[in-house]
Amino acid sequence: xxxxxxxxxxxxxxxxxxxxxxxxxxxxxxxxxxxxxxxxxxxxxxxxxxxxxxxxxxxxxxxxxxxxxxxxxxxxxxxxxxxxxxxxxxxxxxxxxxxxxxxxxxxxx
Amino acid sequence: xxxxxxxxxxxxxxxxxxxxxxxxxxxxxxxxxxxxxxxxxxxxxxxxxxxxxxxxxxxxxxxxxxxxxxxxxxxxxxxxxxxxxxxxxxxxxxxxxxxxxxxxxxxxxxxxxxxxxxxxxxxxxxxxxxxxxxxxxxxxxxxxxxxxxxxxxxxxxxxxxxxxxxxxxxxxxxxxxxxxxxxxxxxxxxxxxxxxxxxxxxxxxxxxxxxxxxx
Numbered sequence: 354x355x356x357x358x359x360x361x362x363x364x365x366x367x368x369x370x371x372x373x374x375x376x377x378x379x380x381x382x383x384x385x386x387x388x389x390x391x392x393x394x395x396x397x398x399x400x401x402x403x404x405x406x407x408x409x410x411x412x413x414x415x416x417x418x419x420x421x422x423x424x425x426x427x428x429x430x431x432x433x434x435x436x437x438x439x440x441x442x443x444x445x446x447x448x449x450x451x452x453x454x455x456x457x458x459x460x461x462x
Numbered sequence: 463x464x465x466x467x468x469x470x471x472x473x474x475x476x477x478x479x480x481x482x483x484x485x486x487x488x489x490x491x492x493x494x495x496x497x498x499x500x501x502x503x504x505x506x507x508x509x510x511x512x513x514x515x516x517x518x519x520x521x522x523x524x525x526x527x528x529x530x531x532x533x534x535x536x537x538x539x540x541x542x543x544x545x546x547x548x549x550x551x552x553x554x555x556x557x558x559x560x561x562x563x564x565x566x567x568x569x570x571x572x573x574x575x576x577x578x579x580x581x582x583x584x585x586x587x588x589x590x591x592x593x594x595x596x597x598x599x600x601x602x603x604x605x606x607x608x609x610x611x612x613x614x615x616x617x618x619x620x621x622x623x624x625x626x627x628x629x630x631x632x633x634x635x636x637x638x639x640x641x642x643x644x645x646x647x648x649x650x651x652x653x654x655x656x657x658x659x660x661x662x663x664x665x666x667x668x669x670x671x672x673x674x675x676x677x
Contacts, residue, residue: 376489392486393506397514412481415488422488423481 355440359407361386362398363437366408366427374413374424375399399427407433467497474504478511512581521581524574528664529588532570533613535661537596539563540612544605562645566661567613569642571620572630573664579625589617632672639665 355363365381366373375395383389402408413426429437448454471490475483486507490500515521543559550556574585593611600607642665646658 375485376492379489379493391506392489392503393510396482396486396507397510412485418492419488420491422484422491424488425482425485 354443355407355436358390358394358398359402360437360440362395362402363407363429363433367429367434367437373427373429375427376419376424378427396425399425402433405432405436406430407436467501471497471500471504474501474508477508478504515578515581518578521578521584524577525581525585525588528570528577529574529585530592532566532661532664533589533592534596535658536563536567536570536613536617537593537610538655539566539658540610541602541605543612544609548604558645558648562642562649563613564616565638565642565645565665566658567615567617568620568623569638569664569668570661571617571622572624573620573667575621575624576629582621582625586621629671629673630668632669635665635668635672639669 361382362378365378365385369377369381375392379390379392379395382395399408399410403410407430409428409430411426413424415421415423472487475487477483478486486504490503493500495503539559540563543556543563546559547556574589575582578585593614596610597607600610639662642662646654646662650656650659
């Protein structure tokens with residue numbers, strides 16, 4: 354089962370599609386959680402996910418905005434999609450009876 | 463100050479793999495944070511990378527299983543070679559000892575570097591700290607203190623080669639290991655302390671992990 358940060362990273366990479374690279378993923382996670390994740394946490398988690406075969410990375414193009422530095426591109430593999438879906442289903446399943454989830458469901462109807 | 467800070471960030475990035483350093487510097491440039499925040503960020507990554515490296519047995523063996531104990535033994539042997547040189551007053555009776563000192567130090571340095579290149583800084587510290595300790599306490603009036611460090615040039619050469627080559631040919635490594643073992647055996651008969659046997663394992667490690675030649 355994925356860890357919370359691993360799930361956030363895979364979800365951000367999946368949402369960014371072809372534009373997924375380390376810097377963009379970092380910004381997506383910060384926007385979603387309201388907390389900036391460190392480069393250290395980001396890069397070591399990407400490595401761990403790549404080791405598990407859940408993402409694939411490669412060096413992309415350099416841009417002037419980045420001072421001519423190349424990007425570390427990230428793509429979620431089918432195995433990564435499956436792992437993220439399992440995590441999502443587990444969170445939904447376990448949250449079904451939780452007060453906040455019931456309240457949200459009630460408020461929405 | 464700002465330029466100095468940026469230079470510090472770029473210097474820190476050199477402690478990472480080339481591609482990773484590039485990507486990280488790019489991400490930091492996009493982020494537009496202050497240089498000290500970037501330095502903190504990149505330092506965090508370097509620390510995490512080092513912690514991950516130390517989860518393997520290789521840096522432990524290189525630093526504390528080889529560099530640290532070997533530096534004490536090689537300093538002792540260097541001292542013995544210098545003493546013998548003073549007594550015999552010439553090279554010929556010393557040839558086998560000098561060869562053995564060079565071979566032990568070279569193979570040790572080679573194996574330290576090839577076992578774990580990215581933690582070489584710790585292996586170097588594990589070798590140099592005993593040297594500084596012994597130099598500070600060296601009290602033999604008839605001998606110059608630098609004689610303790612006779613082993614360093616071949617050891618540094620070994621480290622340099624080990625950090626650049628992927629491996630040496632099995633045949634060459636086997637010959638080297640056999641020669642080191644024979645010389646050690648020869649000098650054991652002349653009163654060399656038995657503890658020095660541990661200095662031959664790097665040569666046999668090279669023989670065991672050598673590359674088979676593909677013609």
